[in-house]
Amino acid sequence: MFVYGPVPSRRLGKSLGVSPIPSKICSYNCIYCQLGRTTKLQIKRESFFPREKIINDLKNHLKKSKIDIDYITFVGDGEPTLCSDIGWLIDQCKQHYQIPVAVITNGSILFKKEVRRDLDQSDIIVPSLDAGSEDIFKLINRPHRSIGFNDMLQGLVDLRQEYSGKIWLEVMLVDNVNDSNSSLMDIKKAINLIQPDRVYISVPIRPPAEPWVKVPAPEKIIHAHEILDTFQELTDYESGEFGLNTSINAESAILNICSRHPLREEQAKKIESRFFETGCIDALLEKSLLNRVQYRDVTYLLKVR
Ligand code: SF4
The missing domain is CATH 1.10.10 (Arc Repressor Mutant, subunit A)
Structure with a gap:
């Protein structure tokens, strides 16, 4: 199963998730990841599954779903842009459905022109930016050794110049990791270069990969909100129900959702x-x-x- 939901999303409303990547292959190994530690840290793009199977799964879900869907969202059991078919998959969605397409990405390989080109038909890209310097980047995202902070940042800057859709940047705040005044000022400098349409602050509300990861105190979140000039804080749980029409029983529904969420x-x-x-x-x-x-x-x- 490549498609799940729709799940209630705090930013995207009723979001039908498409995961074109096996669990848990990622270019990062974030300390706060709700999917646990990365099992395969990679930067090489691959076609992990037959792309027609992914589109057929999406077609079946959309046929059975009785809920209006706000977004088809490419999001992964890891990093979705590592899937080399993502451009084709987005094009298929745009050709056959009138539903906006969002991509939730860590933004790590947007410095590759072909990745930016693959995403250019999407309507919204939601990249992460948790650091404004190399040392904090390594501490919080624990990237593949060949991804440097400056390359990652340049990828986001280039995306802004080339992409006509919306960019909603998300900053995950972790207590005593990236919430100091100087860390926030560095993040703000990076945001000024990227010029996203919106900035969201998020906190690790679900169990993180590393048990020592903590949510910052409310006053620190407010301070970050002021410095980063955010659109909205994502510090509370999403509301709304999960779409279950494509599951045959409670067991399969719960397992399907739990594998991603x-x-x-x-x-x-x-x-x-x-x-x-x-x-x-x-x-x-x-x-x-x-x-x-x-x-x-x-x-x-x-x-x-
Ligand atoms: S949070 Fe996202 S980018 Fe970070 S390790 Fe998990 S899947 Fe990868």
């Missing part, structure tokens, strides 16, 4: 009740297909990888 246990219970089922969460935990993780006083369910 840590699920709060209360959300998983709501999914059970929408299928009029009980006990499936416990069964998945017993079969060791799910893990229960406590983070910030909330219980999450994570798929065992």
